[in-house]
Amino acid sequence: MRGHRAVVGNAARVTVAACAAFSLCRYGLGALVMSLYAAFTVVALGALARIPGSGRQRAATTLMAVPAGTVLVTLGTLLAVRTWAAVFGMLVIGFMVAYAGIAGPRIAGAAPGMQLLYILPCFPPYAPDTLDQRVYGFLLGAALLAAAQVLVLPEPRTPSFPALLADAADAAAALADHHGGPAPERALARAHTAGDRLRPSRVPPADLPASPTLAHKAMAHASEAVRTLLSQLAALQRAAGAGGSFRAETVALLQAIGAAVREAADALRAGRGPLPSAAALQAELDPVRTRRAVAALERLGGDDRLVSLRRRALAVQAADSAVVLVLATRLLLGDRTVDENPAGHAFAYARVRAPVLWWRRLSTHFTPRSVIFQNACRFALGLAAARAIAGLLDLSHGFWVLLATLTLTRTTSLETRSVVRQALIGTLIGAVAAGVLLALVADRNTVYAAVLPVVMFSAFTVGPLRGQAWAQGGFTLVVATLFAQVAPVTWQLAPTRFADVLTGSLIGLACGVLAWPRGAGSELRRSMAGVCTAVADAVGRTAAQVVERTGGTGDTTGGSGIVALNRALLLAEESLAQYQSEPRERTARQPDWPTVLAAGAHARRGERLLPGRPGRIADRAVSGWLRQAAGQTADGYRALAERLCSGDADDPLRGDRPLDIRGLPAAAPPPPADENPPEAHTERAVSAALLVDSVIWLDTLTADLHRIRAELSAPPPRTG
Incomplete structure (x- = not known):
């Protein structure tokens, strides 16, 4: 029902x-072009x-598009002087507008509409003297749409x-408040x-913080940190077991965590200072980190050594x-x-x-x-080809060809075929209905003016709800009703519309x-293989x-590696994201791709944090x-990358076993655990903390690798 309300509201x-x-x-100012x-x-x-x-967000996006839209209308008008100029402009502008989707969902969502702002004026007649009416019409339409987005449903x-x-x-602070x-x-x-939210x-x-601005990068960094914090605190609470209790130093650390993240929450809600501080938490954390590392290394001889390392590291990792x-806040x-x-x-990008x-x-x-690059090329080439054909054939309503190409091109040939078939059926039915309407009403503008709101509301409601056939049929009626009020038309406009949609569809x-x-x-497989290779390098x-x-701490986040x-x-x-949105004839069994992305995030977190310790x-x-x-x-990750690139299900995976730390006790005799160690012993304790953090990090990545391998090696599900 919520989706239906959204469609009705937008219509x-x-x-x-x-x-x-x-x-x-049209009727107030008598400006046909402007209308x-x-x-x-x-x-x-x-x-x-x-x-x-x-x-309000939609209205803001609409108004932010005004400068770019003005440029597009102007370029379309000026480049319409020659077919080759309009085609070249369509190629360049089509790519740039589609590629602008890298800026985030709001710009990507506006891109198809921005394409139309160039398409509409780039056809004959070449009339630069009407540029002012075109721009004024665009500005008026954008302003009224922005107002409607705020005021109408x-x-x-x-x-x-x-x-x-x-x-x-x-929520993290509430977990940190629980001490046993x-x-x-x-x-x-x-x-x-x-x-989950x-x-x-x-x-x-x-x-969604998806743009490359500093604010969005900070929000994304904070999101990764707080989601990790929540999972670590949840694991710590479950590890304590029913009726368990925490040591005094763990309780003190949890209290410091709770105080720090509450300050962060208050600042995030206020959107301004006072800024939260991590000083008290860091002062509590540093000695706990070294003491726990020393104690953990002293007990490496037991069979549960890796389990013990994980458990002892949870509170430190949460901090x-x-x-x-x-x-990040x-x-x-x-x-x-x-x-x-x-x-x-971890914040070298801050400057x-x-x-x-x-x-x-x-x-x-x-x-x-990049799928964004591929989509931009696909749309730019298609629109340029459509503009060239419309110009060479001197089609009277050539922009309909480009409009059909724009609205019917999809990211897969399977989806494009399905959409084109539906669109042609809907356009044919809509063309017949438009022909009947034009033949019966003739040149009575008052009838068209009365019918237009009903036709438009119905088309923009039924189309999104019932599919492409209904959308194209309804839009054909909308176009016929609009054009009939601007210039004398006959029922022949309807078959022209169908022929243009057919051309654009092809x-x-x-x-x-x-x-x-x-x-x-x-x-998809190539990009996931690229993640695995990048993880191996990291x-x-x-x-x-x-x-x-080597390379210093500054290189960990600002250098070419990260x-x-x-x-x-x-x-x-x-x-x-695009693969999951594309329909397919059959659902092929896929590896656990989110785990591959999680492994990449884990590798990035370690590369950000460990070298600076x-x-x-x-x-x-x-x-x-x-x-x-x-090594x-x-x-293991490089072998996985090769497997993903080859796509060979029979290719064996090498080294399928968890991280083995049996050789570590012999290589690393436990550091002394004196209450007040001399300076040399303090250095060894700090090194022990870095070692434990590195081992836990490698263990996490190895566990991710094991899950991905298990998914790849599992037999395909039975069918029938």
Whole structure:
């Protein structure tokens, strides 16, 4: 029902704004050109575009599109002088507008409508003298649509992303307040709900921090930290068992975590200072980290040694995540000095200028391996071909050809074929209905003016609810009713509309067949293999840095290594999102792709945190063991990458076993556990803490690798 209400609300907003704009220009001002541009602007940005968000968010996006829309209308008008100029402009502008989707869901949602703002004026007659009417019509249509989005059945507001972060931080604080006894089921359930609401698939698209701006990067960093914190605190509470209790130092650490994340929650809700501080938590954390590491290494001889390491590290890891959450909150609220904090090595991007951040995002997707790049090329080539054909054949309503190409081209040939078939059926029926309407009403504009709101509301309601056939049929009636009020038309407009849609459909079908016909399916395995390769490289780099400190701490987040891992994750996330949205003839069994992405996130978190920790693993035996263990984990991910690239189900996977630390006790005799150790012993204790953190990190990555391998090796499900 909520989806139905949203469709009805959007249809009402578009109908009110479009009819008001058209009637004002056509009958109030007598400006025919202006009336068409005003109405088509509303249709483009209100119906063709899919701008997400509340009423105010949609209105803001519409108004932000005004400068770019003005440029597009102007370029379309000026380049219509020659077919070759219009085609070249369509190629360049079509690519740029589609590629702009890298900026986030709101810009990506507006892109189809922005394409139409160039398509409409780039056809003969070449009339630069009407440019002012075209621009005024566009501005009026955008203004009325923005007003309608706020005033006419507006979409309700959703909690902002900082509010979701604050709720999750409060849920983490509630878990940290529990210091023993039965597991706090209510707090655990609240933590699960709060963490789940921060999943990218659950966040409303308009609120998702998906752009490369500093604020969005800080929000994404905070989200990763608080979700990790929630899972770590939940694991800590469950590990205590029924009736269990925590040691005094764990209780003190949990209290410091709770106080720090509550400060962060308060600041996130207020959107301003006072800024939260991690100083008290860090002062509590450092001695606990070293003491627990020493105690854990002393007990490595038991059979449960890895289980013991994990359990002893939970509270420390939770405190690390809480520190990152506090620093990310400070950065979000404007403190760009967070990288000066002892734990601020994860925030090297805090001082990077905005143009550099944007350039990284632009260059990341500028590759044939990006589904966004593929989609931009597919649409640009299709629209340019449609413009060339319409110009060479001198079609009287050539923009309908491009409109059909724009609306019917899909990311897979399978989906394009299905959509084209439905569209042609719907257009044929709509053309017959439009022909009857035009023949009966003739040139009586008052009838068309009375019918237009009903036809428009019905088309924009039934189309999204009933499918492409209904949408094309309804839009054919809308077009006929509009054009009949601008210039004398006959029933012959209807077959012209059908012929143009047929031409555009064939062009879209050709693009779907020739340009990456499998959609994201052809890239998904390659991009996930790229993540595995990047994880392997990150493991090797991090192990070398915690042993030798090569490259310094600044390189851990700002250098090419972490950038390459971020790039691989971004490409894989886009591929997976598109793949999941594409219909398929059969559902092939797929590996656990989210686990691959989780492994990439775990690798990134370790590469951000571990090299900046105090201490150095200088002992040759210990560093040799760590290098060997890291090498085995990295080799496992490289073998997995080869397997994913080849797609060979019979290709054996090598080294399918958990992290083996049996050789560590012999290589690393336990450091002394004196209450007041001398300086040399303190260095050894700090190194022990770094070693334990590194082992836990490798264990997490090895567990991820084991899950992915198990999924790949499992027999396919039985059918029939």
